[in-house]
Amino acid sequence: MIRNFSWRPTACVVAFAVFVCGTLIAQTRVEFHLLPAISTGPLDPAFSPDGQFLVFAMRGDIWKVPVEGGDAVALTQGPAYHSEPRFSPDGTQVALTMDVDGNLDIGIVDAAGGTVERLTDDPDVDIEPTWSPDGESLYFVSRRSGNLDIYRLDLETRTQTVVVATRRNDFQPAVSPDGTKLAYVSPVSGRSGSGGIWVLPLPSGEPTLVHYEETSYRAKPEWSPDGSSLTYSTDAAGSNDIAVVPAKGGNRVRLTEDPLDEFDPAVSPDGSMIAFVSNHRGPTTLYTLSSAGGARGAWKAVRIDSRKPRFATGRVRGVVRGPDGDVVPARLMVVGSDGRGYTEDGGFHRMVPATRTHFQHSSGSFDVEVPAGITVVEAMRGFEYLPARASVEVPEGGVVEVELQLTRIIDAPSDGWFSGDMHTHDLHExxxxxxxxxxxxxxxxDDLHVTNALIHMDGTKLMGRWSDLTGNPYRLSNDDYILRYSQEFRGSFGHVALVGVNAFIMPLLGGAANTPYAPDVLKIRHIDGVHAQSGIAGFVHPYNQRVETPEDAATADIPVHVALGKGDFYDVVSIASLEEDSTSVYYKFLNCGFRLAATGGTDNFSDVWYDPSGGTARTYAQVEGPLTFASWIDAVAAGRTFGTSGPLLFLTVNGKQPGGEIVVEATDAKSFHVEIELASISPIDRVDVIVNGEVAHSWQPSGDGPRWELEASVDIPESGWVAARAVGPQSRFVGDAYAFAQTSPVYIVRDGVTFTSATDARFLLESVEALWRRVEARDTWHTAAQKEAYRDGIDRARAVYQRILRR
Known part of the structure; x- marks a missing residue:
């Protein structure tokens, strides 16, 4: 049975359809850290040839300002976004990167501003233009061959030729002042990071490695006017600083040493100063500094007295209110009359890659400068409130007031269900x-009640702060919202979240090539360690590829740890995994008698613009008593959970909720009553009842929603388990490729016997054996004892699956 609860918007909310351009782009470190960002602060500064002006990217456009500060004059305007400007050698033009409907290409605009001429039109990424000294060509970076390569574009003939193309990523080109050399960044064999700085003779020759350190796409080398040195951004000290290194190689000298980040260096034509940006205030600020360097007191902020865009503007000002009428924090999405996303001054402009939805987080009160004309303002607050939308006409030079009223579609906390994220990161460069x-x-x-921020190591660099792991919630946590730092252990065959650790369990990584922690290791010691600290451990982003064979499942060591009883939860939802494939393996574990909570963990980077927000993938856990960190992870460990990227899915079987157990005798009824309550702010295609890994019932919810109630009876003649899942299409309110939710099971034990499947046990046994073949072939161990320890875990897991097969 399906019973539909309808809802209609209030009069103050005007519905509209957001235009979403582009297609889903796979998220990699290139997308996170290299592709140009939209920012409320300056990025990518460059000097004019006479040294009098700086151009930079900000708010989707290219701006020009006197080096000493003054009015910032825009050179471009929408609907495209513009970034990475570079003056031509004669100062008459500016090359740039343009984002047209999600396609990144190279363009050029008059230095006084005007219409941008598009120079490339490849469906893949074209970025980072830089001029040849004679002004006759542009060098740029393209991913059209699969990797990032460096091309040369002849401006007269428009011929594009490859200059640097290795089997890995080559990027951030810079031509020497005499035009005889090309500096760029490219990986170094046997070393970690995005690459070292190389110098290649032009027009051809063999490149020379000038400098190596473990970079993260921020190096961006720039030549000194005399060609003797390269200024770049180094993060060797744990934050980005401006540094200089001899062009022939030698020792690095840091020019800035601030605890936060300085990057995007540019060298003045006379070599006397550098321009760069710093994020020590949150949004970036543009500075100049002597090329000899100096402490922060020596930095000179480039004053921006006013902005002069190429279009008439007004302001949209307003508040977001909750059901009780109070102003509430919310996620804000503002689309201007030019089709571009806009953010408050000083705000953090972000974008959801799956839908290209631009957003910011708001305190609930907002004031945004936008192009005059029709502006669409939208607010959302997690998954329990229907998003509010308004369309307004913004007059030139005027202000429009907007009030957005959020309406609850369900009050999950009133029934003890609190949302959380098993896997998010605050700092990731x-x-x-x-x-x-x-x-x-x-x-x-985002109305995320429990946030588990996982500190970890990427390469050999710490992502987060050592001092944040205190064993207690962050100081602003309260009765409704808890932020707690924990740890992620990253191995070569999967990662585990160690939620609730009070002290780090070292090391933070294993199986990491080119580091002291190269040997492959199982995660047994780390999982036992978090349990000893009263925490829980779980498997995050389990499978990001199709899983059809045991070999496919052997890309992760999860089957070993589950067999040994070393996991508490399993993320069925994550932006870094494929939900249907991850859940197919989850069902196999359940079919072997293992009890794992179904959870959601986003795995997002919260300081990165090109990434969705924490809580994109959520774990709803039903706590007993008041919400505390301990009560919430206890609920997860008990399996009173569902994981979701949007749909809220509440299941009972004969009145039992997920994690519960129904004990019956052989002669008891074989039919069980299933009830599902579904609430969703995005469309739903189907809802399934899963019994022992197979679909027992499926519905297509009818009506507008956003709430439905479903009922069915399922026959389970022996033991087994029952769970529910919901699947829906892509939506701008969902941060993943589509909407998905999966509950933990209700377990049915008949005559004291747990249900097991010989077929699934054999699959998992074969995956353990396939994993051993892979690990043995890698042979990363330093000692025989390390290999034996790994083999012992394999043998013990194999024995568990063999026992299941003999039942």
Whole structure:
């Protein structure tokens, strides 16, 4: 049975359809850290040839300002977004990167501003233009061959030729002042990171490695006017600083040493100063500094007295109100009359890659400068409130007031269900200077009640702060919202979240090539360690590829740890995994008698613009008593959960909720009554009842929703389990490729016997054996004891599956 609850918008909310351009782009470190960002602060500065002006990217356009400060004059306007400007050698033109309907290409505009001429039109990424000294060509970076390569574009003939193309990523080209050399960044064999700085003779020759350190797409080398040195951004000290290194190789000298980040260096034509941006205030600020370097007191902020865009503007000002009428924090999405997304001054402009939806987090009150004309304002607050939308006419030079009223579609906390995220990150080398307080305000705006921020190591660099792991919730946490730092252990065959650790369990990584922690290791010691600290452990982003064979499942060591009883939860939802394939393996574990909570963990980077927000994938857990961190992870460990990227899915079987157990005798009834309550702010295609890994019932919810109630009876003659899942299409309110939710099971034990499947046990056994073949072939161990320890875990897991097969 399906019973539909309808809802209609109030009069103050005007519905509209957001134009979403482009297609889903796979998220990699290139997207996170290299592709140009939209920012409320300056990025990518470059000097004019006479040294009098700087151009930079900001708010989707290219701006020009005197080096000493003054009015910032826009050179471009929408509907495209513009970034990465570079003056031509004669100062008459500016090359740039343009985002047209999600396609990144190279363009050129008059230095006084005007219409942008599009120079490339490839369906893949074209970025990072830089001029040849004679002004006759542009060098740029393209991913049209699969990797990032460096091309030369002849401006007269428009011929494009490859200059640097290795089997890995080559990027950030810079031509020497005499035109005889090309500096760029490219990986170094046997070393970690995005690459070292190389110099290639032009027009051809063999490249020379000038400098190596473990970079993260921020190096961006720039030549000195005499060609003797390269200025770049180094993160060797744990934050980005401006540094210089001899062009022939030698020792690096840091020019800035601030705890936060300085990057995007540019060298003045006379070599006397550098321009760069810093995020120590949150959004970036543009500075100049002597090319000899100096402390922050020596930095000179480039004053921006006013902005002069190429279009008439007005302001949209307003508030977001909750059901009780109070102003509430929320996620804000503002689309101007030019089709571009806009953000408050000083705000963190972000974009959801799956839908290209631009957004920011708001305190609930907002004031945004936008182009005059029709502006669409939208607010959302997690998954329990229907998003509010308004369309307004913004007059030139005027202000329009907007009030957005959020309406609850369900009050999950009133029944003890609290949302959380098993796997999010606050700091991951993003361009925005995110503080703990700013991070906390993000998750509150998204109505995320429990945030597990996992500190980890990427390569050999710490992502997060050592000092944040205190064993206690962050100081602003309260009765409704809890931010707690924990740890992620990253191995070569999967990662585990160690939620609730009070002290780090070292090391933070294993199986990491080119590091002291190269040997492959199982995660047994780390999982036992978090349990000893009263925490829980789980498997995050389990499978990001199709899983059809045991070999496919052997890309992760999860089957080993599950067999050994070393996991508490399993993320069925994550932006970094494929839900249907991850859940197919989850069902196999359940069919072997293992009890794992179904959870959601986003795995997002909260200081990166090109990433969805924390809480995109959520775990709803039903706590007993008041919400505390301990009560919430206890609920997860007990399996009173569902994981979701949007749909809220509440299941009972004969009155039992997920994690519950129904004990019956052989002669008891074989029919069980299933009830599902579904609430969703995005469309739903189907809802399934899963029994022992197979679909027992399926519905297509009818009506507008956003709530439905479903009922069915299922026959289970023996033991087994029952769970529910919901699937829906892509939506701008869903941060993943589509909407998905999966509950933990209700377990049915008949005559004291747990249901097991020989077929699934055999699959998992074969995956363990396939994993061993892979690990043995890698042979990363330093000692025989390390290999034996790994083999012992394999053998014990194999024995568990063999026992299941003999039942």
């Amino acid at each position: 993003g361009r925005f200077g995110l503080t703990q307080e700013g991070f906390f305000h993000q998750v509150v705006a």
